[in-house]
Amino acid sequence: MSIVENHPLTLPPRISEAGVGDYIALLKPRVMSLVVFTALVGLLIAPGHVHPVLAITSILCIAVGAGASGALNMWYDADIDALMSRTAKRPVPTGRVTPQEALAFGLILSFFSVTTLGTLVNWVAGGLLAFTIFFYAVIYTMWLKRWTAQNIVIGGAAGALPPVVAWAAATGSLSAEPIFLFLIIFFWTPPHFWALALFRSDDYARAGVPMLPVVAGPDATRLQILLYTVVLVAVAAAPWALGYFDAVYGVSSLLLGGWMLWLAIDVYRRREGKQAVRAARRLFAFSLLYLFALFAILLLEVVVAAALAQFA
Amino acid sequence: MDEEQPPGIVLTEAQKKKRRERSIAIALALGVLVVLFFAVTLVKGPAVLNRPM
Structure with missing residues (x-):
């Protein structure tokens, strides 16, 4: 007689208890809100008139496409997410949504967002x-993230593309302005994420993600943050210096950039203890405000110009 | 005499509730898609099919 009975294993089929909220969480709503905002700016600063229905359609498709990227990212990175405190409660690592469901959700939304747009x-x-979806899901998530400390530098291109997509939706072509918007977000990404990685490096180390502080150490990261911030301030002011955006934007970008640079210097100088953590947290928080404010100024200028044109 | 059929998979109340929520969300999403296509057809008119590459 065998100890192991020769009966087929009959497990009951898994019945999903995932709620709508879990699927919304797969879309990374906070990232999506930034994508929607930057895309809206790209759409509204584009020359010519875009019909509101087409504008709404474009923004909706870009938002859903960004959400699809997030779902595909959560499908592939469930093993990493489970090990990091910031991401351990996401729907896939907690088991509320299976990886297959997340994959199907991401692929379906990718298909519909692209074909509809x-x-x-x-x-x-x-x-x-x-x-953009391919770059984020395949190039960044599947390849760069686990392979190189330059993951978020190159991968940042995916996050920088939404205003370019929106400009293309409005005009059917590309020009210098959306490229500047792309470059601003591209050079903003490393200081933003490395500031986060400085005070979350234990998380990344536990998950085996080669973020710069884990691979090169916090001091090298602080230097890189400072250098990228210098480039960011210059890139953000360039469209004003080259005559694409006006003086209100130019002065604002220099003031905001000066503040960001000051915080980056603070991160570079404070290397020990709670003060170092506080400096990194401050830079991380301000970098979000910096990008929002820079794009909000462009948006406000368009709104004010449209209002003045109505009354003229 | 017929043998009694096994009950098969019986959903719990929580599973039924979540499934209903998901179904409503899918219906709403499809509704939005239909409205979107209809609205763009009205906006573009016959030009909706005229899309030079």
Whole structure:
């Protein structure tokens, strides 16, 4: 007689108890809100008139595309997310949503967002959105994130593309202005995420993610943050210096950039204890405000110009 | 005499509630998609099919 009975294992099929909120969490709503905002700016500063229905369609598709990227990221990174305190409560590591459900959700939303944007608006925008999703889900999530400390530098391109997609949705083409918006977000990404990684490096080390503080140490990261911030301030002021954006934007970018630079210097100088953590947290928080404010100024200028044109 | 059929999978109240929520969300999303296509067709008119690459 065998100890192991020769009966087929009959497990009951898994019945999902995932709520709508779990699927919304897969879309990374906080990241999505920043994507929507930067895309809105890209859409509204574009020349010419965009019909409101097409504008809403474009922003909706870009938002859903960004959400799809988030779902695909959470599908692939469930093993990493389970090990990090910041991400351990996400729907896939907690088991509320299975990896297969997250994958299917991400793929379906990717398909619908790209085809809807391409069909209803234009295929330049649709193609760029497809590239953005591919870059985030495949190039960044599957390849760069686990492989190199430059993961968020190169991967930052995915987060920088939404205003370019939106500009393409409005005009059907590309020009210098959306490239500047792209560059601003691209060079903003490293100081923003490295500031976070400085006070979350234990999390990243536990999960085996080669973030810069884990691989090169906190001091090298502080130097890189400072250097990227210098480049960011210059890149943010460039469209004003080159005559693409006006003086209100230019002066604001220099003031905001000066503040950001001051905080980056503070991070560079304070290397020990609670003060170092506090400095990194301050830079992380301000970097969000910096990007929001910079884009909000561009948005306000468009709104004010439109209002003045109405009354003129 | 017929043998009594096994009950199969019986959903709990929580599972039924979540499934209903998901179904409503899918219906709403499809509704939004239909409205979107309809609205853009009205905005673009016959030009909706005229999309030079």
